[in-house]
Each structure stands twice: as C-alpha cells, then as structure tokens.
Amino acid sequence: MRVSAAIHRAFEISKIDDRLYAAFIEHMGRAIYSGIYEPGHPEADGHGFRKDVAQMVRDLKIPAIRYPGGNFVSAYNWEDGIGPKEDRPVRLDLAWRSKESNQVGINEFATWAGDVGIDMMLAVNLGSRGISDARNFVEYVNHPSGTYWSDLRRSHGVEKPYNVKMWCLGNEMDGPWQIGQKDATEYGQLANQTAKALRQLTPDAELIVCGSSNDEMPTYPEWERGVLEECYENVDYISLHKYFGNSSRDTLNFFGKVEETGRYIQSIIGVIDFMKAKKRAKNDVYICFDEWNVWYHKREQDSKNWKSWDWPEAPELLEEDYNFEDALFIACLLNEFIRRSDQVKIACIAQLVNVIAPIRADKGGKAWRQSIYWPYQLASLYGRGTALRVSVDGPTYDCSVADDVQYLDVAATHDGDIVTLFLVNRHLTEAADLRLSLTGFENARVVEHQVMEGHDLRATNGPDNEAIAPRKGSGLAIEDVTLGGSLAPLSYHVVRLSV
Template identity: 70%
Template sequence: MQIRASVHRDFTIAVIDDRLYSAFIEHMGRAIYSGIHEPDHPEADERGFRRDVMSLVRDLHIPTIRYPGGNFVSAYRWEDGVGPSEQRPVRLDLAWRTRETNQVGINEFGAWAESAGIDMMLAVNLGSRGLEEARNFVEYVNHPGGTWWSDLRRSHGVENPWNVNLWCLGNEMDGPWQIGHKEAKEYGRLADETAKALRGLTPTAEFVVCGSSHDHMPSYPDWEREVLEQCYDNVDYISLHKYFGNRSGDTLDYFATIEETGRYIQTIAGVIDYVKAKKRSARDVYICFDEWNVWYHNRDEDDRRVAQWDWPEAPALLEETYNFEDALLVAGLINEFIRRSDRVRIACIAQLVNVIAPIRAERGGPAWRQTIYWPFQFASRYGRGRALRVAVDGPTYNAPNASDVQYLDIAAVHNPAEGALTFFIINRHLTEPASLDLDLHGFDGARLDMHHSMSGHDPKASNGPDRPDHIVPVPGNGLGVEDNRLRGELAPLSWHTVRLGV
C-alpha cells in the first residue's frame, strides 16, 4: 500500500490549546472512592489518596480536569462535601442509584488536583438547583475572604481560594434522563443569567454551555442553535459529548466513526457561525468536547445492574477493559481533535480512573495503564504547538459509518520553541503494511529524533493486573529521513509517534 503525503511549515490550522489533552472524573462507580481516594490502601498518602494512581495520572501531563460530573452534578449539593468529614451527610445519588458519602468534596479534590499539577474545571448544578447555589459555590471556591461563603471555606482549613477559572453550566441538559432536564430556550436563558452573575464574581472566568449529549439526539443540532441564541454573548464554549464502540465487530467501520466525529464538530462550528452572524457579534465561541471515549464492552450489562441494585456505595461500574483496537480508535480521535483544533479548544477524556478510563486500580491492589493510556499520553506530551495540515494521497475504504476513509491517518504538530515536528500516524489496514513517502516542505535539515510504535497485537488483546505491560509503546524501526522526506514502512494495524528535530 503506497502512501504519498506532504506537510508545509506555513500551513497552520491553529495553535493547539494545551487543554485539548484534559480529562474528566465524576462521583461515579469507583472513579473517586478506591480510584483516586482509598485511605486504607498501602499506597495511600496522608489525605487518603493513592500514590500509585497519582503517579500514573501525573505521567499523562493533563492540564485540566472536569469535576464533579457528569450526570452526578445535576442533583449534587456541593455544601454536603465541605466541613468536618464526620458531619457530612450520606446522600442517594439519583443518577447512578448509589450512596454518596461525601468524604471527597471540593477541598479534598482541589488538594488532589493541585498535587497532580492539574487545574480544575468545575461544574455547577443547573438541574435540581440554579443561579443562587451556583453563585454561592463560586464565592466559596474563588473569593479570598471577608464574606460568608469565603470565610466558611477558610474555617474549613483552606485559607487561599482555589481560583478556578473554567466553569461548566450544568451537564447534558438536553437529555431526558438528566435530573432537572430543560427545554433549549429555558436552559439557554438560565445559562445566560448564571454566566452573567458568576462573571461578576470572577471577571476572567470562562463558561461552558451544554450542547447536545451526542449527535444522534432528536434535538441535535437545533438544541445548540436555540441555546446559543439565548446566551451567545456571555459564554465561551459549547460542550459536545460522544462515546464510541465496536458493537458490529467490524474493525474498519469502528475506525470510520472518527469521520462521524469530524462531521459533528463541523456541524456545530457552523451553528456557532450562524448564531454569531445573526447576532452581529464580534465574539467567538469555541467547542469544548468534554466527554469522549470508548464505552460499549459492558454498557448493556451495567444498565441492567444499575436498574436492579439497592443503592450500593462505590460499586464497580463502567469498568471497561480496553483492547488494542480501542487504543487505535482513541489515537484516531486525538488526531481528529488536532485537525479540528481551530474550533475544538478543550477536550476531556472520560473518565480518568476505573470508570471508562485509561487507568485502572483494584481495591486494595495494583494500578495499571490500559491500552488507551498510551496514545493519549504521547499526544499530551508531544502534541503541544501548532497543528499543521497534512495532505495524504493513498488508498481509502467505504464503511457503513463513512465513505472514502483513509487507511493511513496522520496528524502533525510543529513546536518551534522545542525545534520539533511530531507526527501521530495510524495504519488502519488490517493486513497490509503502508509504504510512506512524506514530503517535509519548509523543514530543511530535519532529522529523526524519536519513533515509538505499537503494532503486531491481536486487536482484542488488552492489559491487566497480571500483565500490565503487555501492550506498550516500543522503539520503532523502518522509518528515516532522507532528501527532506520521511520514508519507510508502517506495519498493518499500527500506531506511531514520530518526532523530528527541525
């Protein structure tokens, strides 16, 4: 399979926002309790957080994390999670039919995020609550002192404010499953008034308004239009959510769902442009793709379990075991976000630990990296800089989800400050290697500095506590730079990070 491609140093898509490599964690299943927080674990620190999990989180170089939900936030009382831990109430979580002990709240999670070097992106409850509770929450979190809510925080042992600048105005408010579900105009008005009030407390704050829960919702994309017509001038981002799965067993069709994602982003970008023009606005609103991942292996069984169980505390839920095929899908999604980084400024892999997550942790046992950890980690480490357009000329295929899908998927990022040009490459072909000839326009004297790859694995193979390093990136071979061209052969069903010094 012959592939010709070219990249030019001046053909820039956008400067990538570092927050494209962010994450999401929710009070759900074992994401918090026995995920990041397990006081009785041998690896627990003085606050009860697992050091082994923290080490894996730090290695992802995540800039921002969305918290505390998710569906959970739409009935959440943030006040339940502050103050003396022994006085905190146990509540029923209506989203996942579980009991919430509130032993981890905003201050505990803030300390964890600070230790991990991650900024918080907090969600306010606009489902069962509203503007007043959101205003109080922001004052508690961000105001230095001298007021009721800020002094209450200080009395809880947190002298300095958390200074959170990114706020989600609810979660999936288009979804009938959501506690406090609203119609588009109703929600848009509430989001508009809430954003105005919260900006009065934190003038530099950025606000994310809820877009469609996914691109197959009956109200999509009219929901986005109606919501933005109400709040365009007071919000900065609109959220998109999408989960992926190979339910048909067709690997190539599974990979083709990445094309759906591109159409999703393009459609909402068009809606944003329409509303901007209609309002004669000078402001730009961008996309925050704040929930995305593979979620299908156990989804039906989990739905049955949730419907039957009797309010357990931190049960195992949505604990997907990811395989090599899933890792290639995640790598392709990240490539699509890079290519769309002129419109997608923030993206959050959902979630971070145990619940549909790149990191798994057994209660009382080990923690390990799942297969999807690696393409995310390499992109987060080496995908900062300017996204460049890549022209690819090679064989394509048709699938039920999309037509004319490239077998070879390439994204490119130029970091002038580091003198580096990085390519993230996936050969989707099931059996054929790809012979690549990539012309490097404007990068005279380029040299190969690094090549890591994952290939040769059964698509259904995975990592686990008994073999945590079964699928990991290894030094690649077969690629080189000559005559200002990156050339070589890429194995079938393979992923590569190739870093050139330029």
C-alpha cells in the same frame, strides 16, 4: 499500499490549546472511592489518595480536569462535601442509584488536583438547583475573604481562593435521563443568567454551556441553535459529548467513526457561525468536547445492573477492559482533535480512573495502565505547539458511517525545533509504504520513533500484564526532505523530528 503525504512549515491550522488533553472524573462507580481515593490502601498518602494512581496521572501531563460530574452534578449539593468529614451527610445519588458518602468534596479534590498538577474545571448544578447555588459555590471557591462563603472556606483550612477559571453550566440538560431536564430555550435562559452572575464574581471566567448530549439526540443540532440564541454573548464554549463502540466487531467501520466525529464538530461550528452572524456578536464561541471515549464493552450489562441494584456505595460500574483496537481508535480520534484544534480548544477524556478510564485500580490492590492510556499520553506529551495541515494521498475505503476514509490517518504538530507526526495505519492486512514530504524542514532528522503494533485486536492489559505499550520503532528515515519507510498494518507510530 503506497501512501504519499506532505506537510509545509507555513501551512498551519492553529495553536493547540494544551487543554485539548484534559480529563474528566465524576462521583460515579469507583472513579473517586477506591479509584483516586482509598484510605488504608498501602499506597495511600496522608490525605487518603493513592500514590500509585497519582503517579500514573502525573505521567499523562493532564492540564485540566472536569469535576464533579457528569450526570451526578445535576442533583448534587456541593455544600454536602465541605466541613468536618464526620458531619457530612450520606446522600442517595439519583444519577447512578448509589450512595454518596461525601468524604471527597471540593477541598479534598482540590488537594489531589494540586498534587498531580492539574487545573480544576468545575461544574455547577443547573438541574435541581440554579443561579443562587452556583453563585455561592463560586464565591466559596474563588472569593478571597470577608464574606460568608469565603470565610467559611477559610474556616475549613483553605485560606487562599482556588481562582478556578473554567466553569461548566450544568451537564447534558437535553437528556431525558437528567435530573432537571430542560428544553433549549429554558436552559439557554438559565445558563445566560447564571453566566452573568458568575462573571461578576470571576470576570475572567471561561464558561461552558451544554450542547447536545450526543449527535444522535432527536433535538440535535436544533438544541445548540436554541441554547446559543439565549446565551451566545455570555459564554465561551459549547460542549460536545460522544462515546464510541464496536459491538458488531466491524473494525474498519469503528475506525470510520472518527470521520463521523469530524462532521459532528463541523456541524456545530456551522451553528456557532450562524448565531454569531445573526447576533452581530463580537465574541467567539469554541467547542469544549468535554466527554469522549470508547464505551460499549460492558455498557448493556452495566445498564441492567445499576438500574436495579439497592443503592450500593462506590459499586463497580462501567469498568471497561480496553483492547488494542480501542487504542488504535483513540489514537485516530486524538489525531482528529489536533486537526480540528482551530475549533476544538478543550477536550476531556471520560473518565480518568476505573470508570471508562485509561487507568484501572483494584480495591486494595494494584493499579495499571490500559491500552488506551498510551496514545492519550503520547498525544498529551508531544501534541503541543501548532497543528500543521497534512495532505494525504493514498488508498481509502467506504463503510456505513463514512466514505473515502483514508487507511493512513496522520496528524502533525510543530513545537519549537520539533515536528511530531502521529500516524495510524488502519489497514487490516497491508503495510503502508509511506513517503512524506517535509517542505520547509530541510534539515529534519528523526530523533524518536515509538510504535504500538503486533497485538491481537482483542488483547487487553491487566494488573500483572501491560504488554500493550509503546516500544522503540525502526525503519523510518529521511532522504531528500522526505520521510520514508514501512508502517505495519494496524499500527500506531509517533515520530519526532528535530528541525
């Protein structure tokens, strides 16, 4: 299979916002308790957080993390998680039919986030609560001192404010599963008034309003139009959520869902552009794709379990075992985010530990990196700087979700004196004979090549086996300003060029 491709130094898409590689963690299952936090574990630090998990998180270089939910936030009283731990109430979490001990709240989470070097992106409850509670939360978190809520924070041992800039105005408010579901106009008006209040407390806040829960909702994309009709001028981002599966085991159709995601993004950009024109607005609204991942391996089974179990505390829930096929898909999806970096400024893998996550941790036992950890890490480490346009001319295929899907998926970035190419050969059986022109990068040379290949599509990692991981690649070379070589079928390559 012959593939020609080209990049040009001058053909840029956009500066990539580092938060394209953000993450999400929710009070759900074992994401917090026995995920990042497990007092008594041999790896626990003085605050009860697992050092082995923390190091794996640090290695991802995550810029920001969304917290505390998710569906959880729509019935959450943030005040339950502050003050002396022994005085905190145990609550029933209606979202996931479990008990919440509140042993980790905003101050504990901020301690962990600071330790691993991640900025917080906090969500306020606009399901069961409203403007006043959101205002109090922001005052507790961001105001220096001299008021009830800021002085209460100081009495809890946190003298300096956190100065959190990113705030999510609720979660999936269109969903019938959501506590406090609202229609687009009702939610848009509430989000608008909340946004105005929060900006008075934190003038440089970046505010994210809820878009559709996914692109299969019956109200999509009218929901986005209705919400932005009410709040466009007072928000900065609209959220997108999408999860992916391959229950039919049709690998090429699974990979084609990346193209479907591109259409989803473009459709919402159309709504944003329409609303900006209609309102004669001066501000821009961008996309925050704040929930995305593969989720199907245990979805049906877990759905039956959690709807009937008797309010357990930190139960096993949505602990997906990711395979090599999932890793290739995630690599392609991250490529799409790079290609859409002029429109998508923030994206959060959902979630980070145990619950549909790149990192798994056994209670009392080992932590390990799942297959999807690696493409996420490689994109986070090297997909910075400026996204470059890539022209690809090669064989394509049709599937049920998209037509003319390129077998070779390519994204490129330029950061200082390094160009990085992210390449996925999606063909099931044929290698790609690649010739990629590097116009404007006449002195380029290969300085690093990492590859993931040669695994069975259903192979997974485990606590005693992390076989699915990058290794040093070979066979690619530059001649006459062209990168050439063979890419094995079902393989992922990260190639870094000194320019």
